[in-house]
Amino acid sequence: MPELMQFFLSGITVGAVYALVALGFTIIYNASDVVNFAQGEFVMLGGMITVFAFEAGLPLPLAALIAILGTAVIGVALNRLAIEPARGAPVVSLIIITIGASIFIRGVTQIVFDKQIHRFPAFSGDAPIAVGGATILPQSLWVIAGALAVFIGLWLFFTRTLVGRAVLATANNRIAAQLVGINTKFIMTLSFAMSAAIGALAGVLVTPITLTSYDIGISLALKGFAAAMLGGMGNPKGALVGGLLLGILEAMTAGYISSQYKDAAAFVVILAVLFAMPQGLFGRKQTDRV
Amino acid sequence: MKLSMTTALAGTLALVLGFAAPAFADIKIGATVSETGPASFLGDPEAKTLKMLVDALNAAGGINGEKIEFVIYDDGGDPNKARTFATRLVEDDEVVAIIGGTTTGTTMAIMPVAEDAEIPFISLAGAIEIIDPVRPYTFKTPHTDRMACAKIFEDMKKRGFTKIGMISGSDGFGASMRKQCLAIIGDYGIEVLADETYGPTDADMTPQLTNIKGKDGVQAVLNPGFGQGPAIVTRNYAQLAIGLPLYQSHGVASDSFIELAGAQAAEGVRLPGTALLVAGLLPESDPQYAVVKAYKEAYEKATGKPVSTFGGYAHDAFAILVDAIKRSGGSESSAIRDAIEATSGLVGTTGTVTMSATDHLGLDLSAFRMLEIQKGGWKIVE
Numbered sequence: 001m002p003e004l005m006q007f008f009l010s011g012i013t014v015g016a017v018y019a020l021v022a023l024g025f026t027i028i029y030n031a032s033d034v035v036n037f038a039q040g041e042f043v044m045l046g047g048m049i050t051v052f053a054f055e056a057g058l059p060l061p062l063a064a065l066i067a068i069l070g071t072a073v074i075g076v077a078l079n080r081l082a083i084e085p086a087r088g089a090p091v092v093s094l095i096i097i098t099i100g101a102s103i104f105i106r107g108v109t110q111i112v113f114d115k116q117i118h119r120f121p122a123f124s125g126d127a128p129i130a131v132g133g134a135t136i137l138p139q140s141l142w143v144i145a146g147a148l149a150v151f152i153g154l155w156l157f158f159t160r161t162l163v164g165r166a167v168l169a170t171a172n173n174r175i176a177a178q179l180v181g182i183n184t185k186f187i188m189t190l191s192f193a194m195s196a197a198i199g200a201l202a203g204v205l206v207t208p209i210t211l212t213s214y215d216i217g218i219s220l221a222l223k224g225f226a227a228a229m230l231g232g233m234g235n236p237k238g239a240l241v242g243g244l245l246l247g248i249l250e251a252m253t254a255g256y257i258s259s260q261y262k263d264a265a266a267f268v269v270i271l272a273v274l275f276a277m278p279q280g281l282f283g284r285k286q287t288d289r290v
Numbered sequence: 291m292k293l294s295m296t297t298a299l300a301g302t303l304a305l306v307l308g309f310a311a312p313a314f315a316d317i318k319i320g321a322t323v324s325e326t327g328p329a330s331f332l333g334d335p336e337a338k339t340l341k342m343l344v345d346a347l348n349a350a351g352g353i354n355g356e357k358i359e360f361v362i363y364d365d366g367g368d369p370n371k372a373r374t375f376a377t378r379l380v381e382d383d384e385v386v387a388i389i390g391g392t393t394t395g396t397t398m399a400i401m402p403v404a405e406d407a408e409i410p411f412i413s414l415a416g417a418i419e420i421i422d423p424v425r426p427y428t429f430k431t432p433h434t435d436r437m438a439c440a441k442i443f444e445d446m447k448k449r450g451f452t453k454i455g456m457i458s459g460s461d462g463f464g465a466s467m468r469k470q471c472l473a474i475i476g477d478y479g480i481e482v483l484a485d486e487t488y489g490p491t492d493a494d495m496t497p498q499l500t501n502i503k504g505k506d507g508v509q510a511v512l513n514p515g516f517g518q519g520p521a522i523v524t525r526n527y528a529q530l531a532i533g534l535p536l537y538q539s540h541g542v543a544s545d546s547f548i549e550l551a552g553a554q555a556a557e558g559v560r561l562p563g564t565a566l567l568v569a570g571l572l573p574e575s576d577p578q579y580a581v582v583k584a585y586k587e588a589y590e591k592a593t594g595k596p597v598s599t600f601g602g603y604a605h606d607a608f609a610i611l612v613d614a615i616k617r618s619g620g621s622e623s624s625a626i627r628d629a630i631e632a633t634s635g636l637v638g639t640t641g642t643v644t645m646s647a648t649d650h651l652g653l654d655l656s657a658f659r660m661l662e663i664q665k666g667g668w669k670i671v672e
Contacts, residue, residue: 003500006530010496017493115330117518119550126552128529135496135529210493211518211550215328219491255497259486260460 002133007255008248009131013140015247017210019147020202021224022231022239024195026154029234031167031191034094038078038102040221041109042196045071046203047212048109051118060120068200074105075196076189084188102217110214122208139208146205147240150198154236167191230270232283241281246270316359317352317621319344319611320385322375322400323414323604324392327367333392335589335601336414337362340389342592343608353615361385365396372396376403386621389607391415392600394462401428410614410627412607414600417466421650427627429650431606431640432599433564433657435463435514438540439471441562441658442512443478445671449535451509453481455502457523459515461490463541467514483508490519496526503532510534516541521550528555535560540658543567544598553666560671562658566602566639568668581637599640606638 021043028036046067053063082097089097123142128135157164169177170187178184203212210216223246231242246266253265273281321340324333344360352358361383363375372391379385380403387410391397394417401420404411405427413420413430420430446454458468464487475482484505486498502511511534513523520542527536536559538547543563548556565578569586572579585605589597613636614629615621633652636643641657662671 003504006500007497010494014492014494110326110330115334116546117521117550119521126525126528126554128531134500135531137525137529206493209522210491211521213518216491251494251497254486254488255501259488259498263489 003255005132006134007251009134009136009140010255011248011251012144012244013136013209013247014250015227015244016140016143016147017202017206017220017243018223018227018246019240019243020143020150020205021199021220022228022243023147023150023154023236024199024202025224025228026195026234026236026239027167027191027198028195029228030158030171031187032083032094033091033171034083034098035225035233036195037095037098037221037225038105038217039195039199039224040217040219041102041105042071042075042199042217043203043206043220043224044109044212044214044217045074045105045196046200047207047216048113048118048203048214049200050204050207051120051212052113054120060123063120064204067204068197071200071203072193072197075192075199078196079188079192083192084185102221106214106217113214115214117211117213119208119211137209139205143205143209146201147243150201151236151240154198158236163187163190226267226270229280230273232280235280235282238280238282316357317615318359318361318383318385320379320383320388320390321360321362322365322372322379322388322390322396323362324367324396325364327365329367329393329396331598332414332600333364333367335593335595335598336392336604337364338593338595339585339589339601339604340608342589343605346588347612353612354619356621365390365392367393367396369395369399373399373403376400380404380407380409385409386615386623387411387611387626389414389604389611391420394420394466397430401425404428408627409623410611410630412611412630414603414607416463418470424648424650429610429630429645431603431610431638431643431651433540433640433653434470434651435467435539436470436474437653437655437658438562439467439474439514441655441660442537442539442560443471443475443480444655445560445660446480446510446537447478449510451535452479453483453507453509455484455486455505455508455511455534456482457484457486457488457495457498457502457511457513457515459490459517459519460487461516461519463516464490464514464519467539467541471512471514488515488519488523490517492519493522494526495519495523496530499523499526499530499532503530508534510537512537512539514539514541518550521547524551524559525555528552537561540564540599543661545596548663548666553663556663557665559663561661563661563668564599564602564640564657565659566597566599568659568661568670569597571668571670577637577642578639582639585639602639606640606643609638610636610643 024039049067050063122139124138166182170184227243227246231238249266250262254262323336325337365372389412391400391413394415397413397415416432418434458464484502488495538561540562565582569582586597618625618629633645641653643652645652661668
């Protein structure tokens with residue numbers, strides 16, 4: 001059935017995009033319980049900076065590297081200038097601050113760069129690859145590989161490294177973490193830098209498929225957030241599975257039911273899952289000690 | 291009488307030099323466009339065009355020796371702000387006419403203010419509802435979506451296509467054009483076999499296109515849409531090797547579309563566009579040749595950016611207004627309104643404008659050129 005295969009490949013393509021964005025949410029969430037709504041802006045910046053560096057004549061890999069490093073610096077600045085000064089504030093206030101930051105970043109981007117839609121060439125050309133009667137673009141494979149690489153990296157980081165565990169400890173109890181000698185300020189800086197860099201990497205990988213412009217962040221962040229919630233916030237595995245699931249769900253609905261109901265069907269499934277499993281598919285159970 | 295922007299300017303210049311007319315009270319013109327916000331890619335070239343034209347006109351001596359005082363606000367695409375600014379233009383700035391309303395939403399907000407104050411208002415937005423039914427003080431310059439549909443269906447009919455597939459964006463533009471197209475498609479004896487949609491920020495449309503591909507008898511595909519969607523549809527279309535003729539709408543009639551979709555994927559795509567888009571391809575005998583060339587050169591010199599159809603809408607609105615003020619010989623809003631309605635044979639970038647009491651747009655289908663993308667460039671096919 002070539003149709004089914006095409007729907008599936010489309011779902012994987014879109015799902016990998018969502019998964020990459022969702023993965024970016026994980027680190028900051030794990031370090032501070034804050035859902036960073038400026039995450040989509042990091043994705044946008046990754047794409048936009050690459051576009052402009054590339055158009056200025058730099059080779060694509062160098063342009064991408066500049067974009068990732070530049071976005072990481074912006075992530076650190078966001079933490080230093082907006083999140084840290086409000087450290088005592090409740091998580092909800094911090095989340096609202098990230099929404100404000102995303103609007104700010106969007107505004108600055110449209111002045112510094114422009115308001116047009118951009119794209120740079122796919123890494124390995126545009127010739128479709130035939131798979132079982134259907135086709136997939138080589139760039140989709142890059143996105144899928146990118147999502148898997150980030151997932152494995154994050155998984156190793158959180159389970160195998162001391163710094164990764166320090167991030168989890170900071171989220172769990174900041175004071176206790178400080179008492180055992182964790183520099184929580186550094187952990188926060190690091191987590192923003194890493195989240196921003198992952199976001200920017202996502203932007204670099206997906207731009208040849210989704211195209212980019214200053215306002216693309218918000219819709220990507222929403223889909224990535226939905227994917228992260230579906231899989232379980234804070235869990236890299238959840239982000240990956242949630243993203244792919246959401247993408248496949250949308251593609252199947254568009255293919256077999258109606259493209260009109262594509263988004264609705266996806267969100268209905270998410271609601272149903274969250275109703276049965278409020279922590280998402282792979283979320284950790286929230287337990288409070290009294 | 292054929293009038294164009296350049297001859298108008300030259301005429302004014304001659305008048306000023308000849309008579310060294312004393313400065314009268316300035317003529318105050320107002321504008322509210324969406325220079326920033328989601329519609330900024332429309333509003334930004336509009337604002338730049340208006341400012342440039344006002345400066346040029348004033349440098350050349352103004353209208354009948356009177357300088358233009360130009361007040362422009364940025365409504366950011368927000369209808370509430372547009373209404374506030376329209377009220378301010380009417381009450382505080384006391385302008386004689388308003389240009390603006392980048393989007394249909396902001397236009398609908400400005401319209402009642404202008405109608406109540408009985409001040410002529412020239413909109414830069416697409417929807418047919420702006421001028422249908424005709425309201426006494428509201429005019430507009432862009433073609434309607436329905437005209438684009440008609441142009442496309444005419445071309446399909448000429449090529450013998452009677453069964454088509456449609457894939458439309460679900461954003462405002464795509465949804466409205468889909469509706470307009472479906473409303474008139476019967477007149478051309480064309481039947482829609484597949485009617486798919488996609489979200490404005492979707493990254494992959496292969497499922498919808500696979501379904502269209504799977505429908506027996508589809509001879510061509512039409513994609514009413516705007517922004518990145520049509521570029522992605524075009525890429526996916528090539529990816530699936532559908533091989534049927536693909537029609538895009540005037541919403542993506544710009545060079546950046548070819549760039550975004552990729553020259554290879556866009557090869558053979560047809561769409562209705564304005565003369566401005568293919569300024570370099572127009573023969574010198576074309577009635578729009580001089581106007582389009584003058585605007586393109588002036589805009590690109592002033593801003594360093596390529597012209598867009600949207601800036602052209604503002605250019606035409608300004609040309610219509612200046613022409614009307616000149617003919618009305620004064621700065622009475624009602625006289626200007628009558629003069630706008632009597633606009634006849636004014637050559638603009640979008641087409642030749644001839645208004646009447648029942649037609650406040652004044653364009654016909656000849657304003658659109660059917661274009662085909664060939665080897666990464668445009669070609670006029672008619």
